[in-house]
Amino acid sequence: MACWLMKSEPDEVSIDAALAAPGATVPWFGVRNYQARNYMRDTMRIGDVVLFYHSSCPEPGIAGLAAVASTSYPDATQWDPKSPYYDPKASPENPRWMLVDVKATRKTRLLGLDELRAQPELANMRLLARGNRLSITPVTADEYRCIARLLKKKAA
DNA sequence: GCCAACGTTGGC
């Protein structure tokens, strides 16, 4: 089972909002980066673990656990002229942006960047790499084990 | 609001 880190701006969809959604499931709309799209379209499998990350907010960090809950399908916001994610080059015949459904499992204590960076096992984590902006990144099994261990501890 | 880093665009 693979593991992924997926960034969401909590103003848009927080872990609490995802848990409150019907079936605790939300479509991961709004990704407009080809590499992130390709992960969703080509690599993700139903049941893969998702680390739910809050970005662009006062307390960025891992805020919850979730799972991939569908195979990929077109992101409808690409066709909506009123959406900030509208893409005039996409059409229903030729969708450009795909997404998966994500089912929230539970909220966790917030694992902030400082705490993550303090772990030697996470030294090579994509999220923490200099200049990384990718909103969906793979997480290795070792990295996931380290994070699961951190989640069992109290905050430092 | 700053700014480093990166992705995309488009002229050539």
Place this chain on the structure above:
DNA sequence: GCCAACGTTGGC
């Protein structure tokens, strides 16, 4: 296919 210009991301 190069690459400069531009736009975006996202932590600080």
